[in-house]
Amino acid sequence: MSKTILITGAGTGIGRDAAFALAARGHRVIATTFSEAQAVLLREECLQRGQTLQVFKLDITNAAEREMLRPLELDVLINNAALGDSGSLAEVAVERIRSLFEVNLFSTLALTQVALRGMIARERGTILFISSIAGRIPMPFLMPYSMSKFALSAAGAGLRAEMDQLGKNIQIALIEPGAIHTGFNQSMTNNKYAWMAEGSYFSAQADKIKAQESRVFHLLEARSTRSIVAKIIAAAEARRPHLRYVAPWFQGLLVRLARIFGV
């Protein structure tokens, strides 16, 4: 059955690919982008592909722009928009962590509350949170991002239990991608090297950390978004989605093993 689905941060990466894949399955997809420039490019891509998406700019940190959701009668909200940041917790400016939480957690939650109002009134709706396997195991030097995803996963699981108790047919699920090559991980890891160059406990190790991070992502990153997009589709279309969807599967397995062995 065709659903009305809104995706945030759909100008690039996983969000954009999920938007086109959901539209190809016959859903009415509202693909929102961080900037107007991304919206223009996405509309052009729609023309090239011969696919229909409803596209507009929605910066989730902007309260007035979040209100644009209110009249939309959404069946599914996919909270995909996020930023990445990194650096040792011993020295990274707390203001940087605060800004990251503003996008990845607080604004995501505020947008969810706007969508929930209509969904609860209509007694129907699904909210997906694109979290991360970085929200399952602490990632040294990526903790600003990792902590924001731990918090988001906790929020999603807690909200799911609350919505179950409310009994208004509101479904909540977490999508937890492993490393996927969209450019997100590279800009997240590189963010810290500018300020680390100006003095850091880890200055002497910066080159080693950089090489290590680049090796790990080169080794782990899936080259395509296909596996995680399939999970997003499954969760968006399910009558009763699971709590968690993880892909690629081997990265999910690594996380399970790491947790079993207490890493």
Ligand SMILES: NC(=O)c1ccc[n+]([C@@H]2O[C@H](COP(=O)([O-])OP(=O)(O)OC[C@H]3O[C@@H](n4cnc5c(N)ncnc54)[C@H](OP(=O)(O)O)[C@@H]3O)[C@@H](O)[C@H]2O)c1
């Ligand atoms: N790629 C991975 O390995 C990976 C792994 C685990 C989880 N994830 C999660 O998957 C989701 C998509 O990531 P991706 O890899 O596709 O990276 P991406 O291409 O950077 O996607 C994130 C999108 O969110 C947008 N955004 C940032 N701040 C925003 C705001 N305030 N309002 C609206 N949009 C905003 C970004 O715009 P700009 O490009 O202008 O910043 C970008 O279009 C994110 O939630 C990410 O945390 C990714």
